[in-house]
Amino acid sequence: MTDDDRVFKALADPSRRFLLDLLFQRDGRTLTELESELAMTRFGAAKHLRVLEDAGLVVVRRSGREKLHFLNPVPIRLIHDRWIDKFTERQVTALVDLKNALEDEE
Amino acid sequence: MTDDDRVFKALADPSRRFLLDLLFQRDGRTLTELESELAMTRFGAAKHLRVLEDAGLVVVRRSGREKLHFLNPVPIRLIHDRWIDKFTERQVTALVDLKNALEDEE
DNA sequence: AAGTTAGGTGACCATTTGGTCACATGTCAA
DNA sequence: TTGACATGTGACCAAATGGTCACCTAACTT
Numbered sequence: 001m002t003d004d005d006r007v008f009k010a011l012a013d014p015s016r017r018f019l020l021d022l023l024f025q026r027d028g029r030t031l032t033e034l035e036s037e038l039a040m041t042r043f044g045a046a047k048h049l050r051v052l053e054d055a056g057l058v059v060v061r062r063s064g065r066e067k068l069h070f071l072n073p074v075p076i077r078l079i080h081d082r083w084i085d086k087f088t089e090r091q092v093t094a095l096v097d098l099k100n101a102l103e104d105e106e
Numbered sequence: 107m108t109d110d111d112r113v114f115k116a117l118a119d120p121s122r123r124f125l126l127d128l129l130f131q132r133d134g135r136t137l138t139e140l141e142s143e144l145a146m147t148r149f150g151a152a153k154h155l156r157v158l159e160d161a162g163l164v165v166v167r168r169s170g171r172e173k174l175h176f177l178n179p180v181p182i183r184l185i186h187d188r189w190i191d192k193f194t195e196r197q198v199t200a201l202v203d204l205k206n207a208l209e210d211e212e
Numbered sequence: 213a214a215g216t217t218a219g220g221t222g223a224c225c226a227t228t229t230g231g232t233c234a235c236a237t238g239t240c241a242a
Numbered sequence: 243t244t245g246a247c248a249t250g251t252g253a254c255c256a257a258a259t260g261g262t263c264a265c266c267t268a269a270c271t272t
Contacts, residue, residue, distance in 0.1 A: 002120075004123075005120055008114075008117050008118050008123065009118050009259095011114050011117070011118070011185075012114050012115055012117070012118035012259095013259085013260075014108075014111055015260085017110075017114065020189055021188075021189075024188075024189050030218075030219090031218070031219065032217085032218065032219085040260090040261065040262085041261075041262060041263085042218095042219080043220090043221095043261075043262065043263075044260070044261050044262075046219070046220075047260080047261080048260090050220095064218090064268095064269065064270075065217075065218045065219070065268060065269040065270070066218065066219085066269095067218080067219070071189065073189055073190045073194055073198050074198060074201065074202065076185065076186060076189050076190055077186065077190060077195075077198045077199065077202050078202065079117075079182065079185060079186070080182060080183065080185070080186040081202065082127075082130075083126055083127075083130050083177065083179055083182050084179045084182055084183060088179055089183075092179050092180060092183045093183065095180065096180065096183050096184065096187065115229095118229095119229090119230075121230085136248075136249095137248070137249065138247085138248065138249085146230090146231065146232085147231075147232060147233085148248090148249080149231075149232060149233075149250095149251095150230070150231050150232075152249070152250075153230080153231075154230085156250095170238095170239060170240075170248090171238065171239040171240070171247070171248045171249070172239095172248065172249085173248080173249070
């Protein structure tokens with residue numbers, strides 16, 4: 001399996017995206033802490049975190065018997081750069097910002 | 107299924123990513139033209155394009171009996187914005203640019 | 213040392229997914 | 243209008259995926 005295949009497969013599952021959301025809010029959490037936020041057993045959560053780790057979306061640091069998880073944004077940026085060139089980026093960003101501004105007005 | 111689920115599921119398959127690559131190179135192609143680039147039957151390619159269309163990653167315009175396909179970069183930008191805030195974006199872009207520059211030097 | 217806490221492994225099963233095929237519709241060209 | 247061309251549908255099958263469990267190792271606590 002190629003690197004980018006691992007990244008996209010990892011992102012394809014809602015539980016794994018939720019884990020990334022949690023780490024985006026606050027980094028450096030343990031498996032047990034993350035697991036408590038998911039509606040599944042520890043084994044399921046561990047499996048998902050392993051997939052994210054293999055994809056490079058999450059990096060880990062061991063501290064005693066704990067495993068701390070951190071979000072790595074680089075693969076996400078590479079997805080962006082694959083289909084949005086510098087020229088298009090300006091237009092798309094403007095469009096998205098406008099959409100957000102309109103939604104905030106409500 | 108939620109909108110973002112459709113997008114990520116659509117991106118999870120290498121053939122579909124290849125189709126996006128093709129449309130990134132040149133927009134407005136027909137099913138038959140795209141199908142000739144894939145190592146599968148027309149039915150497989152059509153199924154993949156349908157998935158991309160349902161996800162909003164590809165928009166289509168009918169012209170007679172032909173169906174023209176165009177790449178829509180907005181969902182890609184939204185993925186980016188989900189896990190990369192404005193502050194982090196500067197660091198990550200710098201990092202990625204540096205990496206690209208180093209690779210070009212070789 | 214003994215109990216508790218954090219995490220890992222491999223097997224297993226239900227469901228989803230990628231790809232093909234037989235068949236069908238609508239559009240263009242001679 | 244007849245035939246070729248572009249695309250659509252639903253059934254089908256093999257393979258991959260998400261989740262659980264029984265069982266295991268390593269580290270902290272008292």
